[in-house]
Amino acid sequence: MQNGPLVRKIFLPRQLFPVSSVLVALVHFLPQLVILVIGALATGWRPDLVAVGAALLGILVTIALALGLGLIFAAVNVAFRDIENTVDLIAMVAVWFSPVLYSVSLVRDHFGPDSWLTHLYMANPLTIAVELFHRAFWYPAADVTLREEALVPDLMARGGIALAACLVLLVVGDRVFTRMSRKFAQEL
Numbered sequence: 001m002q003n004g005p006l007v008r009k010i011f012l013p014r015q016l017f018p019v020s021s022v023l024v025a026l027v028h029f030l031p032q033l034v035i036l037v038i039g040a041l042a043t044g045w046r047p048d049l050v051a052v053g054a055a056l057l058g059i060l061v062t063i064a065l066a067l068g069l070g071l072i073f074a075a076v077n078v079a080f081r082d083i084e085n086t087v088d089l090i091a092m093v094a095v096w097f098s099p100v101l102y103s104v105s106l107v108r109d110h111f112g113p114d115s116w117l118t119h120l121y122m123a124n125p126l127t128i129a130v131e132l133f134h135r136a137f138w139y140p141a142a143d144v145t146l147r148e149e150a151l152v153p154d155l156m157a158r159g160g161i162a163l164a165a166c167l168v169l170l171v172v173g174d175r176v177f178t179r180m181s182r183k184f185a186q187e188l
Contacts, residue, residue: 014181015174018070022063040137050156051136057159058132064166065125071173075180098126099134104152122152125162132159 047055077083099107104127111117121127131152139151152158 015071015177018074018177019067022067022070025066026063036137040141043141045137045141047136047140051140054132054156054159055136057156057163058129058136061125061129061132061159061162061166064163064170065129068166068169068171068173071170071177075177079180094124094126097121098124098130100130104131122158125166128152128155128158128162131155 073083073087077087104122107121108118111121132155135151135155
């Protein structure tokens with residue numbers, strides 16, 4: 001909406017606007033990551049190759065998910081102006097439905113490891129991304145007994161599946177955005 005005059009007057013790839021939002025978020029994330037790594041190294045954290053891979057995979061899953069959803073919601077927001085408020089609500093709920101402030105083992109223990117709710121919870125790519133970050137930064141420094149009960153089984157494989165799903169979402173988001181963008185100038 002705030003880029004409406006640019007869309008009407010200047011020809012440029014319209015995907016640039018949602019992509020730039022994701023890139024701005026990435027630029028804000030990188031200094032925070034540097035501070036996290038410095039603090040973790042100062043407190044004795046020594047990453048292994050799996051930890052570095054988990055961190056990179058978590059970043060890729062998050063970027064692909066954000067960009068795929070960003071393209072879809074940006075296109076829909078032009079047609080339906082109030083969707084912006086819904087997106088804020090979805091983002092807030094998504095954060096609370098991922099193990100940012102609690103361990104994934106709490107969900108497993110509450111619903112049971114084979115419950116459909118646990119499987120649904122684990123299908124959330126954001127949950128897998130957060131667990132990948134836990135594996136990267138928390139796991140190497142954690143007590144051995146805490147590590148075994150908190151780690152998600154087959155985390156790297158789940159991360160690969162989450163990345164593949166997010167890449168499919170990104171392709172779908174691009175198609176939706178491209179199709180709907182033909183009418184952006186009239187809608188804005």
